[in-house]
Each structure stands twice: as structure tokens, then as C-alpha cells.
Amino acid sequence: MPETEGSTARTEHDAEFVALLNATWFGANLPPEAQVRLVGLARRYQAPAGTTLLTEGQLANEIGIVLSGRVSLRTLVPEQGWVTILTVEPGDIFGQSALVPPYRSTSTVVALQPVDVLALDGPGLRAALAADHDLAAVLYPRVLQALARRLNATRLQMLDLFAR
Amino acid sequence: MTSSAVTTVIAEPRSGTGFLPRAEFQHLIDLLAEDGRTVIGPTVSDGAIVYGEVRAVTDLPVGVGAEQSPGRYRLVDHHDARYFAYAVGPTSWKRFVFPPTLELAQSHRDEQGHVSFGPVRHEIPKMAFLGVRACELAALGIEDRVLLGGPYTDEDFRRRRDNALIVAVQCAEPGGTCFCTSMGTGPGVRGGHDVLLVELADGFLVSSGSEEGAAIVARLGLADATADQVVEGSDQLVAARDRIGDPVVTAGLHDRLLAKLDSPRWAEIAERCLACTNCTAACPTCFCTSVSQRSDLDGHTAVTERRWDFCFTKGFSAVALGGNFRPRVQDRYRQWLTHKFATWIDQFGTSGCVGCGRCITWCPVGIDVREELNLIAPPPVLGTEAQAAAARAPRTSVFHVDAVRPETHDTVTLTLSTPDGMDWSRLHGEFVMVSAPAIGSIPISISRRLPTGMELTVRAVGPASTFVTGLERGAEVGLSAPLGHGWPVEAAHDHDVVIVGGGMGFPPLRPVVDEILAHRASFGDVHVYHGARTPGDLLYKEELAAWASRGDLEVGVTVDRADATWLGRVGVVTQLFDHARWDGTKAIAFVCGPERMIQATVSTLAARGITQDRIFISMERHMECGVGLCGHCQMGPFFVCKDGPVFSLAQLGDVFGREGI
Numbered sequence: 001m002p003e004t005e006g007s008t009a010r011t012e013h014d015a016e017f018v019a020l021l022n023a024t025w026f027g028a029n030l031p032p033e034a035q036v037r038l039v040g041l042a043r044r045y046q047a048p049a050g051t052t053l054l055t056e057g058q059l060a061n062e063i064g065i066v067l068s069g070r071v072s073l074r075t076l077v078p079e080q081g082w083v084t085i086l087t088v089e090p091g092d093i094f095g096q097s098a099l100v101p102p103y104r105s106t107s108t109v110v111a112l113q114p115v116d117v118l119a120l121d122g123p124g125l126r127a128a129l130a131a132d133h134d135l136a137a138v139l140y141p142r143v144l145q146a147l148a149r150r151l152n153a154t155r156l157q158m159l160d161l162f163a164r
Numbered sequence: 165m166t167s168s169a170v171t172t173v174i175a176e177p178r179s180g181t182g183f184l185p186r187a188e189f190q191h192l193i194d195l196l197a198e199d200g201r202t203v204i205g206p207t208v209s210d211g212a213i214v215y216g217e218v219r220a221v222t223d224l225p226v227g228v229g230a231e232q233s234p235g236r237y238r239l240v241d242h243h244d245a246r247y248f249a250y251a252v253g254p255t256s257w258k259r260f261v262f263p264p265t266l267e268l269a270q271s272h273r274d275e276q277g278h279v280s281f282g283p284v285r286h287e288i289p290k291m292a293f294l295g296v297r298a299c300e301l302a303a304l305g306i307e308d309r310v311l312l313g314g315p316y317t318d319e320d321f322r323r324r325r326d327n328a329l330i331v332a333v334q335c336a337e338p339g340g341t342c343f344c345t346s347m348g349t350g351p352g353v354r355g356g357h358d359v360l361l362v363e364l365a366d367g368f369l370v371s372s373g374s375e376e377g378a379a380i381v382a383r384l385g386l387a388d389a390t391a392d393q394v395v396e397g398s399d400q401l402v403a404a405r406d407r408i409g410d411p412v413v414t415a416g417l418h419d420r421l422l423a424k425l426d427s428p429r430w431a432e433i434a435e436r437c438l439a440c441t442n443c444t445a446a447c448p449t450c451f452c453t454s455v456s457q458r459s460d461l462d463g464h465t466a467v468t469e470r471r472w473d474f475c476f477t478k479g480f481s482a483v484a485l486g487g488n489f490r491p492r493v494q495d496r497y498r499q500w501l502t503h504k505f506a507t508w509i510d511q512f513g514t515s516g517c518v519g520c521g522r523c524i525t526w527c528p529v530g531i532d533v534r535e536e537l538n539l540i541a542p543p544p545v546l547g548t549e550a551q552a553a554a555a556r557a558p559r560t561s562v563f564h565v566d567a568v569r570p571e572t573h574d575t576v577t578l579t580l581s582t583p584d585g586m587d588w589s590r591l592h593g594e595f596v597m598v599s600a601p602a603i604g605s606i607p608i609s610i611s612r613r614l615p616t617g618m619e620l621t622v623r624a625v626g627p628a629s630t631f632v633t634g635l636e637r638g639a640e641v642g643l644s645a646p647l648g649h650g651w652p653v654e655a656a657h658d659h660d661v662v663i664v665g666g667g668m669g670f671p672p673l674r675p676v677v678d679e680i681l682a683h684r685a686s687f688g689d690v691h692v693y694h695g696a697r698t699p700g701d702l703l704y705k706e707e708l709a710a711w712a713s714r715g716d717l718e719v720g721v722t723v724d725r726a727d728a729t730w731l732g733r734v735g736v737v738t739q740l741f742d743h744a745r746w747d748g749t750k751a752i753a754f755v756c757g758p759e760r761m762i763q764a765t766v767s768t769l770a771a772r773g774i775t776q777d778r779i780f781i782s783m784e785r786h787m788e789c790g791v792g793l794c795g796h797c798q799m800g801p802f803f804v805c806k807d808g809p810v811f812s813l814a815q816l817g818d819v820f821g822r823e824g825i
């Protein structure tokens with residue numbers, strides 16, 4: 001009986017996480033096997049506004065999916081202080097450096113509002129992607145889309161179109 | 165009855181053509197001058213045959229002709245007594261009806277700061293143009309169409325045209341660069357003249373083309389020309405036509421040329437083209453101008469002066485802060501050639517070229533348009549339609565500055581009113597030309613419509629806009645309004661609406677939001693997105709907050725960069741909605757901002773299901789006159805000021821986003 005209860009609890013937990021994933025554009029409509037894999041690597045946490053979630057140059061141990069709230073990606077510029085490069089809104093990810101060697105964060109991530117985050121364990125996800133090519137085939141396009149979107153946005157920002 | 169009609173024709177064989185012996189030609193010059201006219205005709209000056217005052221037969225190029233080929237012009241002695249045995253020289257009649265420089269208006273500012281604006285009305289002499297060729301008559305006809313044929317007209321041109329008597333001379337000596345035959349304008353004169361001369365070896369065939377011309381011909385008291393003389397004249401014309409041939413295949417040229425906007429030939433020509441403007445200065449139909457202000461030293465009185473300007477100059481398509489839509493010579497050559505031979509037809513229902521060959525002869529590097537046209541666009545059928553233009557004439561009124569509200573460190577919103585009693589909120593233009601003495605005028609979008617006037621949000625980017633942003637309460641400025649076509653808000657009735665304004669592209673969209681909020685129930689879901697450079701550059705912050713708190717429209721705001729104190733969104737404006745939940749298939753979008761931002765935005769909107777006919781954008785171009793007469797804002801077949809500045813993407817087609825257009 002306890003085993004069954006435990007299993008039920010695990011199932012409810014998984015179902016909740018799958019629902020959370022499905023509410024984000026990053027995680028929505030993945031195959032059930034992939035979702036099960038991901039929720040097995042996931043934890044959920046909340047953090048108050050002002051919390052530093054990742055520090056530039058430090059190991060990125062998790063990929064975060066923002067469920068609610070807003071986080072900023074910042075970098076420290078001498079004589080300018082902290083400059084916000086981008087904000088990450090619900091549905092989008094941060095900490096994808098956890099998938100890219102040397103697995104160190106390229107910016108400092110600070111919660112601008114109280115945030116609710118679904119975090120995927122970095123080393124665990126890397127191992128799963130290496131072992132499970134079906135998972136890799138469905139997840140990497142999402143990661144690529146997030147990066148491409150960010151790259152395109154960065155280009156437009158670099159053009160500083162509103163300067164004139 | 166039938167037999168009597170036939171009898172009538174047979175009974176009146178007179179062609180109406182008289183013969184003027186060469187020895188009596190001075191009589192014609194005297195008759196033309198006798199009526200108080202200045203007679204202008206061909207004279208030899210500076211090694212060329214140019215138009216100047218003619219008092220006597222000896223002023224004419226007696227026995228002189230000219231050899232012409234690409235980049236070459238040489239006078240030659242024919243060793244005969246003919247006066248008109250030459251092809252057209254570097255001058256055209258344009259300069260007499262559309263002067264190279266012209267004072268248009270004067271403006272004053274008195275000690276109290278009151279400003280006034282008044283037009284300058286010139287005394288126009290009575291003129292007689294002697295020696296006008298068929299191609300030149302066609303050129304005058306094209307200028308009539310451009311400057312008088314639309315809803316806005318050039319009255320100075322009209323008065324000069326009305327004051328000019330036209331004595332045409334049939335072409336008998338075409339030059340080596342002529343191609344009137346291809347353009348359908350010559351060499352035979354087919355109308356537009358008062359008197360027509362056909363020069364023969366020993367005199368002139370003389371006929372009239374108007375009542376005024378008929379009166380002059382009657383006063384000459386000529387004997388009828390003989391049949392042999394008439395045949396001699398028509399043989400000359402046939403010979404001239406044969407000599408010119410048909411060097412440019414014009415059938416389908418419009419479409420062929422516009423299909424070759426990406427031809428590598430443009431860059432090749434640019435390697436030779438000096439962008440010297442000779443072709444455009446010599447062209448009898450080029451009508452582009454620039455207007456500048458000349459001020460007295462104390463700034464109280466200023467003269468507004470118009471001068472010929474040319475699409476080959478780099479500054480012609482420049483906008484504030486060093487922006488330029490046609491930075492390369494290849495862009496400017498393409499603009500000129502495609503305008504002359506293609507988009508001119510879209511605009512005016514006629515080609516802009518008459519085939520006079522001046523642009524070929526006077527090109528210092530000998531670029532030959534006949535050759536270039538055949539190389540770039542080797543033949544189909546053209547179907548064109550004159551642009552329907554708005555019929556409202558713009559008014560220039562003095563407006564008072566009622567309030568000045570700072571928006572950002574360099575941007576203010578001015579509230580302007582005029583006591584003219586008109587309900588300005590009902591006028592539908594998109595922008596106004598704001599003018600001040602000694603400052604000139606600049607186009608500014610209306611950022612709010614008010615019953616007694618309007619609000620204008622202006623950013624200080626150049627001398628004129630810095631002056632406008634520095635205006636204080638109580639100051640006066642001149643406004644020409646309303647101009648252009650605005651946002652088709654009524655087309656959005658019963659649709660969802662997506663409004664995207666980037667930077668200074670947001671103010672023109674504020675009246676759209678006002679209109680929607682005034683009739684909120686007529687629209688579906690409404691999304692308003694504003695992107696700016698930094699939090700300090702966001703416009704209408706209180707209004708945005710008030711709109712957001714209404715609950716019946718979504719407001720999204722983002723900036724390109726921010727410091728750590730900013731808690732709002734950072735990122736490009738498209739990220740406000742690229743993953744939004746709304747359904748674009750029921751939406752209409754209105755977008756304004758820098759062109760590259762518009763491109764990124766329309767791509768994202770298209771990916772969300774909004775079709776090209778439902779995406780409306782506002783284009784920025786160098787606008788000077790505001791009514792499609794100065795030529796600065798040409799963009800493919802459009803005058804942005806008159807046909808836009810708001811266009812649907814479907815309307816713009818592949819003009820949108822094209823480099824250097």
C-alpha cells in the first residue's frame with residue numbers, strides 16, 4: 001500500500017509538472033516520453049524579487065523555465081554598472097549555458113519580480129540527451145529556437161535603431 | 165446631303181498653310197515682339213546653341229548646326245542660310261516656365277514674436293518661344309501634367325505657361341542622340357503650339373495651332389504655300405524620322421524595367437556615373453526642387469526660395485541625423501532611370517522622357533540611356549492607371565503654442581491651436597509641415613487630434629526640430645495641414661487591432677489609440693506595444709499606464725537597454741508578442757518606427773497570421789513640399805507624402821525593404 005501511495009504521489013507530482021511544462025511555449029506539446037524524462041529532472045522553486053539566480057562566470061547547474069514573474073539577464077559594464085541585456089518572461093528559459101561547455105553562465109540572472117521557476121538539472125539533462133536521442137531530437141529544436149530568437153533580438157538591439 | 169458634304173471638302177483644299185519667304189522672317193520676329201512679348205529663341209553662345217532673347221534674324225544660329233553623340237557636342241557650320249538646322253542644345257524651355265531659382269514666399273516675425281507668412285507673386289513677362297521642337301512641346305505637356313494636372317498645382321508655372329506663345333519649328337536636322345521616335349513625341353509636331361513653322365531652303369511653311377496663333381499668321385499676310393513646298397516639308401520630316409530610327413523598344417518598358425530592380429547593371433553604370441546631375445539639369449521634364457530659407461541677419465524676415473534639385477545629389481534623399489535612403493550612386497541612377505521610364509507612368513499616366521537626347525549628349529562620361537535601357541530591360545504590354553489623389557488642398561495657418569509638455573530629454577509634445585473656427589479633429593491628414601521664418605519647414609506627424617488644433621510630439625534631431633522643440637507657450641508657427649493619407653482605422657472595425665510603435669514611431673499611432681478608445685465597442689481585442697531605446701526614452705508614460713489600467717486593452721512596453729533600476733521588460737519590441745496568445749488571423753496591424761524595426765515587426769506579425777493587406781506601416785522619407793510636387797520623397801511609384809506615408813504592405817509590394825529605393 002505505501003508503495004502504491006508513493007507511486008500515486010509521484011504520478012500526481014509528475015502530472016503537475018507536465019501541466020506546468022505545457023503552459024510554457026518552451027515545454028508545450030513535447031511527446032509524453034520526453035515530458036516524463038524532463039519532469040524526472042525537474043524541481044520547482046520560488047524566489048523573491050532581487051534574488052540572484054545565476055552569476056556570470058559561475059557554473060550553470062540548471063536550466064530554468066520561467067513559470068511566472070520576470071528575470072533580468074545582466075552584465076557588469078565598467079563605468080556603467082549593471083546593464084540589463086534582456087528580460088526573460090514566462091514561458092522562456094534561462095541558464096541554457098548548462099547545456100553548452102564550459103557550462104558557465106554568460107550573464108547574471110536576477111529576479112525582477114517574485115518568480116516561480118521550473119528548473120531542470122543540468123548534468124542530468126546532459127546525460128539524458130546524450131543517452132536518449134529521441135529526447136535530444138525533440139528538445140534541441142526548442143533550445144535552438146530560444147537561442148535563435150535571442151540572437152535575432154540581440155542583433156536588432158545592437159543596431160540601436162531608436163538612436164535616430 | 166452626302167454629295168454637298170463631299171463638295172464642301174473638295175471646294176476647300178487650302179491646308180491653311182502659308183509661305184513666308186526667308187527674307188521676310190524678321191517681320192515675324194517683329195510681330196511677336198510687337199505685342200509686348202520678349203522673343204526667346206536659339207542663339208549661339210558659349211559654343212552651343214542655347215535659348216536667349218532674339219531681336220533680329222542675326223541673333224539666330226544662321227547656318228549653324230551641332231554634332232551630337234554620347235558625351236560630345238560640337239558646333240558645325242552648314243554653309244547655308246537656315247536658322248533652325250540643329251538639334252536641341254543644353255537649354256530647354258523649362259527654365260523659362262519653371263525658373264532654376266524662384267522666391268516663393270516671405271515670412272516675418274515682429275518684435276512681439278508674432279509670425280506671418282505671405283506668398284511672393286512675380287511679375288510674369290509676356291514671352292514668345294521661337295523654335296520649339298516636337299520633343300520640347302511634349303516636354304511642356306509633361307510638365308503641365310506634373311505641375312498642373314493634380315489636386316495641387318504650381319501657380320507660378322501656370323502663369324508663365326499662360327504668358328508664353330509657342331512658335332514651333334518642325335525638326336529637319338535630328339542629332340546623334342535623338343530618340344523622340346521611340347518615345348512617341350516626334351519628330352513631327354502634333355499639337356500644343358500656337359504657330360508652326362517648317363523651314364525650307366528659301367523660306368517657311370507657316371500654319372497655326374490656336375486662335376492666338378491664327379491671328380498672328382493672319383497679320384503676316386502670307387500667300388498660300390504651293391503643293392511642292394508642302395511636299396518638300398513633309399519629305400524633310402520623313403527623312404528626319406528615318407535618320408533617328410527607333411533606338412529604344414518602349415513596348416512594355418515599364419514592366420520590364422521594374423522587373424530589373426536587382427540587375428547587376430546598376431552597379432556597373434555607377435562605376436562610370438559621376439552623379440554630376442548634368443542629365444537632370446539638361447532634362448526638359450525633371451521637376452524636382454528643394455526649398456531653402458534665406459534670412460536677414462536679425463532673423464525677422466526670411467525669404468523662402470525654391471531651386472532645381474536633382475535626385476543624383478546625395479543630400480536629395482537624406483533625412484535627419486545623416487540617414488539616407490539612396491546612399492549609393494547606383495541607387496540614385498536606378499531611381500532616375502526607373503522614374504523617367506516607369507514609375508512616372510504610374511504617377512502621371514505618361515513617360516517622363518521625350519527622347520530629346522540631352523541627357524546622353526551632356527553626360528560627361530557618355531552614358532547612353534538608349535543603350536542602358538536595352539541592356540537592362542531587353543520587351544511586353546503596359547497597363548497603367550493614374551494615381552487617384554486626395555482632393556483636399558492643404559492650408560497654411562498660423563497656430564499658437566498653448567502648452568509644451570516635455571516627454572524625454574530631447575522630445576516634447578506641443579499643443580497647438582488656431583482660432584480659425586474649423587474643427588481640426590475632423591480633418592484626416594497624417595502629418596503637417598511646421599514652418600517658421602528663417603527655419604524652413606519640417607514634416608511632423610499629428611500625435612493627437614483636437615477640435616481647435618492638434619498635438620505634435622517632436623524630437624530635437626536637427627536645427628529645425630530643435631527650434632520647434634524649443635518653442636514656448638504663446639509662440640506662433642505656421643502649419644500646412646492636413647497632409648498625406650493616415651491610418652485606415654475604420655478598416656479595423658470589428659477586428660482585433662495590433663499597434664506597434666517603436667521610438668518616435670509611436671506618436672503617429674497615438675491618434676489611432678484615441679480613435680479606438682472613443683469607439684471602443686467597435687473593435688475587438690486591442691494590443692498596444694511600444695518599444696524605446698531606454699526607459700528614459702519611453703513616450704506618454706502616464707497615458708500608457710492609464711490605458712493599461714482600463715482593462716480593455718493590452719499594453720506592452722519594452723526597452724532595448726536598461727540599468728538595474730528598471731523593472732520592466734528589456735528586449736526588442738517583437739518579443740512583446742511573438743509568443744502572445746492572440747490570434748492574428750482576425751487582426752489588423754498598424755506599425756510605425758525605424759524601417760528595420762518595421763521589417764522585423766512585420767515578419768513576426770506575418771508569422772502570427774496577419775496577411776499583408778492587413779498590415780499597415782508608415783514610411784519615412786525626405787518630405788519637403790508635402791503635396792507630391794518637389795520629388796524628394798519618391799519611393800518607387802509612390803510619393804510618400806501624397807500617396808502615404810501610411811501604406812499597406814500589399815500596396816508597397818517589393819518596394820518595401822528594398823535597398824536604396
